Amino acid sequence: MSKPLRVAMIGYGFMGRAHSNAYKRLNDFFALEHRPVLQVACARNAEKAETFADTWGYSRVETDWRKVVEADDVDLIDICTPNDTHQEIAIAAAKAGKMIVCEKPLARTTAEAEPMVKAVEAAGVPNMVWFNYRRVPAISLAKQLMDEGRIGRVFHFRANFLQDWTISPDVPQGGAALWRLDVQAAGSGVTGDLLAHNIDTAMWLNGAITRVVARTETFVKERKHQLTGKKEPVGIDDACLFIAEFANGSLGLFESTRYARGHKALKTFEINGAEGSLAFNLEEMEYLDYFEYAQDSHVRGWRRIHVTNGEHPYMDRYWVPGLVVGYEHTFLNAIADFVKGLETGKSVQPDFRNALQTQKVCDAVLESARAGQWVATAVEL
Numbered sequence: 001m002s003k004p005l006r007v008a009m010i011g012y013g014f015m016g017r018a019h020s021n022a023y024k025r026l027n028d029f030f031a032l033e034h035r036p037v038l039q040v041a042c043a044r045n046a047e048k049a050e051t052f053a054d055t056w057g058y059s060r061v062e063t064d065w066r067k068v069v070e071a072d073d074v075d076l077i078d079i080c081t082p083n084d085t086h087q088e089i090a091i092a093a094a095k096a097g098k099m100i101v102c103e104k105p106l107a108r109t110t111a112e113a114e115p116m117v118k119a120v121e122a123a124g125v126p127n128m129v130w131f132n133y134r135r136v137p138a139i140s141l142a143k144q145l146m147d148e149g150r151i152g153r154v155f156h157f158r159a160n161f162l163q164d165w166t167i168s169p170d171v172p173q174g175g176a177a178l179w180r181l182d183v184q185a186a187g188s189g190v191t192g193d194l195l196a197h198n199i200d201t202a203m204w205l206n207g208a209i210t211r212v213v214a215r216t217e218t219f220v221k222e223r224k225h226q227l228t229g230k231k232e233p234v235g236i237d238d239a240c241l242f243i244a245e246f247a248n249g250s251l252g253l254f255e256s257t258r259y260a261r262g263h264k265a266l267k268t269f270e271i272n273g274a275e276g277s278l279a280f281n282l283e284e285m286e287y288l289d290y291f292e293y294a295q296d297s298h299v300r301g302w303r304r305i306h307v308t309n310g311e312h313p314y315m316d317r318y319w320v321p322g323l324v325v326g327y328e329h330t331f332l333n334a335i336a337d338f339v340k341g342l343e344t345g346k347s348v349q350p351d352f353r354n355a356l357q358t359q360k361v362c363d364a365v366l367e368s369a370r371a372g373q374w375v376a377t378a379v380e381l
């Protein structure tokens with residue numbers, strides 16, 4: 001007997017679409033008791049909400065998220081709105097006893113995120129933050145190899161997330177499409193938007209980051225604001241570079257920018273250990289590169305693991321060995337894990353408390369850039 005899981009989607013943009021696709025396909029690929037029902041699509045503009053609901057198959061629309069979190073015909077609130085709205089929606093949803101899956105970053109700041117953690121824990125509602133890159137099969141395989149101790153003592157973790165879409169000073173800030181450039185809506189620039197992903201992956205694979213020293217830059221200092229029509233100071237970080245110390249004694253090096261001409265979403269990491277190394281590149285997301293020192297020296301070298309076999313994470317759910325899955329499957333895998341958690345009674349990671357640790361690192365990075373010195377993160381893992 002299947003159980004309905006009635007979903008309310010708040011926000012119909014990029015993530016609203018990615019998550020809707022995941023709910024729709026979940027039971028096609030994963031054997032689960034719960035069956036997502038696309039119940040409510042919520043957006044402030046009724047006409048746009050209707051179009052979204054028609055496209056993806058939601059039963060009804062709402063223009064006020066407050067009504068949605070209180071609705072009796074909803075089990076799960078999915079927060080796919082800009083960062084400045086996450087806290088209010090999540091706390092109200094927790095108080096209403098709803099399950100919550102929230103997009104990253106959890107909030108704009110640690111101070112804003114902490115009450116969200118308290119609210120979901122006080123209400124005892126299942127919760128998850130969509131750090132979906134953990135669910136790239138190759139990254140999940142990297143986690144498995146790390147847990148198996150295959151690369152030994154870790155010395156280095158280095159990661160990039162490079163884009164190039166804000167180089168023109170004519171790109172405005174704020175409003176519906178460009179809230180990411182408005183510090184009020186986003187909280188920060190590349191640190192919360194892009195590095196949060198790398199930090200989440202890094203701490204999942206390599207443990208807590210304890211201290212950071214950072215340099216940020218805002219290359220374009222003023223941009224026209226879409227809501228006021230006036231040129232206003234740009235408050236976000238356009239680029240951020242930081243050095244990190246991990247609790248296990250290894251060193252981290254992180255870089256993110258929206259000014260790397262030629263790169264759209266070059267997300268990479270490499271981990272170097274005493275017994276081997278691992279490397280990942282999102283542009284070739286079906287591969288994990290692995291160097292194993294223990295091999296005989298005459299055949300020792302980097303090897304590419306094509307992460308498509310049934311024994312690889314999540315891949316037994318999809319096609320036959322050799323055939324790839326893509327970006328959208330990371331959301332499918334994430335919601336499958338969340339629902340599996342409901343059915344086994346185990347909380348899925350990253351939950352709000354875990355995502356708070358990433359938020360602390362983001363805050364420490366921004367604080368370090370302001371102060372020009374090392375800052376402790378206070379991460380608790």
Ligand SMILES: NC(=O)c1ccc[n+]([C@@H]2O[C@H](COP(=O)([O-])OP(=O)(O)OC[C@H]3O[C@@H](n4cnc5c(N)ncnc54)[C@H](O)[C@@H]3O)[C@@H](O)[C@H]2O)c1
Nearest residue numbers: 011012013014015016043044080081082083103104105130
């Ligand atoms: N996991 C990922 O890889 C990933 C990728 C992109 C975005 N995100 C995160 O997802 C969230 C949304 O980003 P996006 O790219 O989908 O943005 P988007 O601009 O494409 O969509 C945002 C949506 O929120 C709606 N919205 C804004 N305020 C609202 C309100 N008060 N009530 C109801 N709806 C409201 C907008 O109308 C729009 O539909 C952000 O927190 C972002 O950081 C995560």
